Amino acid sequence: MEITFDGGKIITAHTHGHRIITDQPTDNGGGNSAPAPFDLFLASIGTCAGIYVKSFCDNRQIPAEGIRIIQTHEWDKETGLPVNIKLDIKLPPDFPEKYKASLVHVAELCKVKKSIANPPKFEIVTSQL
Secondary structure (H helix, E strand, O other): OEEEEOOOOOEEEEEOOEEEEEOOOHHHOOOOOOOOHHHHHHHHHHHHHHHHHHHHHHHOOOOOOOOEEEEEEEEOOOOOOEEEEEEEEEOOOOOOHHHHHHHHHHHHOOHHHHHHHOOOOOOOOOOOO
16 A cells, blocks of 8 residues: 655545545645545444445345444543444344344454454554655
């Protein structure tokens, strides 16, 4: 993955043929032209759980169109960091009762959540181009 500086506060990650563009809100000196990096981080949690939920439904031929995941956060007022992240999987009334616990289990398998629960070591260095 390569990270580039693309003018103003726009920072772009280039990975697997994709560009993931970030910016800062206007009150933080950016143009608000794209999500902030921390917003993408939070979104990666819910979307990761979502792909596990979608795959579970696909494997059982259960329609997933009516399912929504509502993600909420509680924040530490001193650090500004999340202390609780809740994923509420909203299911349509006809979702099979027998699969509800399994759906929670597969959402727990999300690699983003697992990476947060077991954080990697970070190494930051400098080198010449």
